[in-house]
Amino acid sequence: MPETERIRVPMKEQIAALLRNTLHELIAQGAIPEYDLETISVSVPARKEFGDFSTNVAMIMASQAKKKPRDIAQTIQERMARLSDVFDRVDIAGPGFINFTVSPLMWVRVLNTILEKKDRFGTSAFGRGKKVQVEFVSANPTGPLHVGHGRGAAVGDTLARILKAAGFKVESEYYINDVGNQMNILGLSVLSRYREIFGKDSSFPENGYKGDYIRKIAQSLSEARGDELLCREESDAVTACREFASDFILNGIKEDLALFNVHFDQWFSEAALYRDHKVEHTLDFLKERGLSYEAEGALWFRTTGFGDEKDRVLRKQDGSLTYFAPDIAYHQDKLERGFKQIIDVWGADHHGYVPRMKAAIEALGADKDCFHALLIQLVSLVREGQPVSMSTRSGEFVTLREIIDEVGKDVCRYFFMMRRSDAQLVFDLDLAKKKSEENPVYYIQYAHARICSILRNAAEQGLSPEPSLLEEDALSTGDDLDLIKMIAGYPDVVVSSAADLEPHRISFYLLELATAFHRFYNRNRVISDDGRVTMARLILVVAVKQVLANALSLMGIEAPESM
């Protein structure tokens, strides 16, 4: 690999590649036992004195070959240590770890890579262009998005961006449940409020949607259509109300998401599944393969054949379909569109639904591992130390829009990503509004703004960072190197959060990077009397600024020039 190519790859991968080459040679020579080189692991040690990278291969080989780990380690160490342009030291430690200390020059060169790749630093070919779909939010168009949807939106959108950065071909999609009983109830609810406006007697449906937004929709409908629906047949009027309301709400949802910096590649309508006969097609598909059967007046799907605990109903006794039936058709359509990996972001309360969906995927002829349900746990709001009560049924829920308006889009997105998806989240509205060190969003954005400020000051003095003037030995202090190592690790963070579908890791990384920068800032001067160091550090902070901006952009958060 030519030198210029080598520095484009994350440092950890470079080390792993060098190690793999060395092991390959040593195995060929019979110096060490046979080993599957694809599975070797290089990690960053917990403690700084153990160097920059570490591998446990010697111990693993030893246990398989019944040899002494340290003997194997020594053979590997001697060979690796010859790569003196890469490593300052190669040590054996503890039970048989091999620890690598990468030379400062190698680290400093990472800065060139960052400045060269700019907003593409952190992207990689990890996903090999594999076609992946992330479906999220997918809230019924029966009401505005609430806080829980917001978390799904933030997580789903960030995950899609991460996967894209990691080299997958990603499509994000919103599934619109615009069919079904809930839509009729929506129509009835609106019709009732519509009649109210014209002073007509109207009994509000029992399970109707009680929120104020229904009144607004009815008002808007009355302005658009006058009283013409009053004399229509009930069913026609309901249909008209339903369609009007559905469009109205969906437009609101789209506006909210746009405000939240969430964008979808596809909006997929459930109604379109029926219109295109895809549900029929899927039911036929299952029937032809003997995967469904009639019993007790209903049509059943034999999901138990694929690991589900009981068979599931597709068509009810009353002849109507369950929610599951179109959902299978929908996923069959996803498979037909060529997605190799299908990721559904769901509320955690749907987790009981996962086994049957996996069963369906398998029944449709795909590998069940190509389907992932990412379960998002509950969000609860706290204000002044007190829980904010929320209940969809009573119509007293806090909307996503209200939270965005109150605390801002950036804070909101970050807070939704502060926890692992499968952990419950307490959203502290008072903390979210604090503009201080306690609020991680400002802490991180402040780091970016501080760097911009330094660069403005430098510009006033006629100094501008010029990568070709970077003198590698000018960044020799531990603080400089610590910061470089921190940003050099960014591509690994992106890859690992993509591989494990754990977008929250970006938010933790950002916090660590901001901390590292603030520490650096307080202990070192960027602009000083020393021209060489000044130039080198200007380049360093430009690189840090770039990585902060890149990571923030993955989260859909702004990187302000000043605060």
Place this chain on the structure above:
RNA sequence: GCGCCUGUAGCUCAGUUGGAUAGAGCAACGGACUUCUAAUCCGUAGGCCAGAGGUUCGAAUCCUCUCAGGCGCGCCA
């Protein structure tokens, strides 16, 4: 009753396919602005990783059981 998730510092949480002496933020205490933004930094203190067994060179991480909390177990969506 069965299944899924969670249990790590006083609080909120990280912990990268099992790695070395378990980390961060907040809260507490003590320090740092004549210096590129103090929306910042440094230091101190804080732990039986819920508990008990097991697997191995090595466990917060994997297996079994117990306890505690949340959720699910519909011909609802």
